[in-house]
Amino acid sequence: MKNKTLSNQEPKGTRDWLPEEFAIRHYIFETWRKVCLRYGFEEYLTPLVEYAEVYRAKSGEDVGGKELVTFTDLGGRELCIRPEMTPSVTRMVSKIYAAAPKPLKLFSIANFMRNEKPQRGRNREFWQLNFDIFGSTSFASDLEVLQLSLDIMREFGAPAESFKLFLNSRQLLDGLLALCGELSTEQKINLVRTLDKWQKMSAADLTARLEDSGLSKEVIKKVFAFMESESIESLEKSLPELADNRGLLEIQQAMSELNILGYKNIYFNPAIIRGFDYYDGLIFEVFNMHPDDNRSMFGGGRYNGLAELFGSASFPAVGFAPGDETTRLFLESWNLLGDKFIKAPERFYLPLLDESLIKETASLAAKLRAEGKNVLLGFEVQKINKALEYANKKNISQVIIFGSEEAAEGKYKIKNMKSGEEMVLKAA
Numbered sequence: 207m208k209n210k211t212l213s214n215q216e217p218k219g220t221r222d223w224l225p226e227e228f229a230i231r232h233y234i235f236e237t238w239r240k241v242c243l244r245y246g247f248e249e250y251l252t253p254l255v256e257y258a259e260v261y262r263a264k265s266g267e268d269v270g271g272k273e274l275v276t277f278t279d280l281g282g283r284e285l286c287i288r289p290e291m292t293p294s295v296t297r298m299v300s301k302i303y304a305a306a307p308k309p310l311k312l313f314s315i316a317n318f319m320r321n322e323k324p325q326r327g328r329n330r331e332f333w334q335l336n337f338d339i340f341g342s343t344s345f346a347s348d349l350e351v352l353q354l355s356l357d358i359m360r361e362f363g364a365p366a367e368s369f370k371l372f373l374n375s376r377q378l379l380d381g382l383l384a385l386c387g388e389l390s391t392e393q394k395i396n397l398v399r400t401l402d403k404w405q406k407m408s409a410a411d412l413t414a415r416l417e418d419s420g421l422s423k424e425v426i427k428k429v430f431a432f433m434e435s436e437s438i439e440s441l442e443k444s445l446p447e448l449a450d451n452r453g454l455l456e457i458q459q460a461m462s463e464l465n466i467l468g469y470k471n472i473y474f475n476p477a478i479i480r481g482f483d484y485y486d487g488l489i490f491e492v493f494n495m496h497p498d499d500n501r502s503m504f505g506g507g508r509y510n511g512l513a514e515l516f517g518s519a520s521f522p523a524v525g526f527a528p529g530d531e532t533t534r535l536f537l538e539s540w541n542l543l544g545d546k547f548i549k550a551p552e553r554f555y556l557p558l559l560d561e562s563l564i565k566e567t568a569s570l571a572a573k574l575r576a577e578g579k580n581v582l583l584g585f586e587v588q589k590i591n592k593a594l595e596y597a598n599k600k601n602i603s604q605v606i607i608f609g610s611e612e613a614a615e616g617k618y619k620i621k622n623m624k625s626g627e628e629m630v631l632k633a634a
Contacts, residue, residue: 219322219330230543231333234314234533238335241358242313246351247337250312252294258286260293263515273320273413287319291336291527292484292509299340300518308341327501327532334504338525345456348488348508348524349463355492355504355526356469362533368540369503370493371477373460374611375453376485376507382432385447393419395483397429402479404433438474456488484509487524494532495541503536504528554620555602557593559609568610570618570633581606597623608633 216222223231223508239249258276276286287292291314296433299310314456317333337354339347352371359369379401383394396419400412407415416426434454435441438458442449449585461472480489487508494503513521535542556571558564571583582602584593590607597605612633620629 209421217330219324221329221331230534231530231538233335234530234537235335237361238315238358238528239313241354242335242337242362244357245311245354245463247311247313250295250298250314251316252291252298252314254287254317255285256288256294256297258284260297260515261286261289263293273322274325275319275321285441288316289318289320291316291318291334292338292525293512293515295336295338296509296512296523298514299521299523300513300516303513303518304338304522306341309347310340311337312340313337325584327499327535329531333530334527336525336527338523341521342524343510344521345459347522348456349460351524351526352460352464352490353467353469354486355490355506355528356464358528359492362537363542364536365540366470369495369536370471370473371464371469371490372473372478372493373457373474373488373490374478375451375457375488376480377453377487378448378451378457379453379479381448381453382429382445382450385428385445386421389421393421397421398479398483401433403428404477404479433476435474435476438535441474441476460488478505480505482506484512486510490526492528494536494539496536499535499539501532503532551580551622552579552604553582553600553602554579554604554606555593555597555600556606556608557588557590557596558586559588559590559593559607560613561587563608563610566613566633568609570606574606594621595622 221227240251258274261269261274274286274289276284279285292504295312295314299306299312301308314336315333316336317331319331322328322330335358337351339351345587356371379398383389386397389397397416400415404412413426416429421429431444432441432448435444438454441454448454457474459584461474464472475491478489478491480491487510489505489507491505492503494501504527506524508522508524510522511520512523513519554574556567556574558567568583571581574581581598584596588596590609594605603623605621605623607621607628612618616633617630618633620631621627622629
């Protein structure tokens with residue numbers, strides 16, 4: 207029986223990164239890492255798999271439900287591929303929190319999986335930077351997370367008009383829920399999840415969903431007044447009962463202090479809900495404002511009670527999570543992926559020009575690598591013109607010429623592929 211031919215295509219919703227693409231992702235990851243280290247954050251990593259119940263508890267109906275990729279291990283335990291990092295890092299921190307010096311400032315760059323429909327800017331497998339501060343209730347920690355996210359955008363060279371930071375607060379949403387009268391826990395959860403889908407649904411569909419949740423016309427009117435507020439001033443005018451809400455005051459404080467620090471493009475947006483059930487304070491998202499790719503890039507917020515899931519005393523936490531795919535599309539849409547942003551190390555190609563020089567050529571490669579040079583060594587004998595042609599195709603800037611003539615003189619040449627200049631050096 208003839209063997210079945212296997213597909214050479216990656217699974218749907220995943221992506222192979224060939225070297226050219228990997229260079230872009232590496233640039234994104236290293237930029238993230240550089241800014242986090244600048245702020246005194248420390249790097250960590252959790253396992254790729256978690257117990258499924260960890261995410262079902264607080265990750266919302268989508269991420270913790272239909273998008274969760276689950277399987278049963280040999281011991282009969284239901285596991286999942288992590289769909290996000292916040293519950294995982296909270297679980298990890300809950301083990302060490304009591305004895306650890308506070309605050310803990312941690313970051314990771316890791317891959318995740320969600321069983322969702324692949325689309326532009328959203329794959330099933332994706333990478334995220336997660337940076338979180340644990341153990342501080344100070345508003346300064348919220349402010350630093352916001353600053354770090356804005357400084358990441360600056361580090362990428364983002365033009366001032368290319369992005370906006372939008373703020374909202376779960377405490378402000380709680381204030382809205384209080385205006386809605388006596389609601390059951392289930393009604394509150396359904397209402398918040400409906401608000402999270404606000405911009406994806408028509409007014410008629412939103413009204414129908416709210417009515418199905420048992421909300422009265424008067425309550426629905428207040429919900430629409432809240433969600434259609436275009437500024438803090440318009441919100442205070444339409445719902446004056448929320449003017450002294452703590453969440454609204456924190457939004458105003460964040461906008462003011464960030465402006466004083468020189469950051470711009472920061473706005474209140476009632477449609478920023480963050481569908482995860484664990485948020486309980488400020489929530490925020492950064493949007494790409496390019497007309498051809500206007501979308502949310504990444505978000506975060508404060509989540510003080512999540513540790514209770516793991517039998518730990520509640521501890522304060524706030525964080526942000528930029529994704530690789532939306533970041534890449536942002537850089538691409540604003541033409542920020544030029545050579546000056548992707549600085550690969552200088553590469554050298556050392557072809558084998560004479561079969562009798564296999565050992566000597568390998569020794570020269572070892573010597574140059576010991577000096578810190580990035581040397582690609584040829585395995586098959588090539589003529590010099592073929593070697594130069596190969597280097598051009600590989601976009602290698604320097605070719606090392608070491609043939610029988612050079613070996614006899616105890617020397618080698620380095621040819622610059624752009625200028626054509628050659629430099630002669632001693633081989634030993």
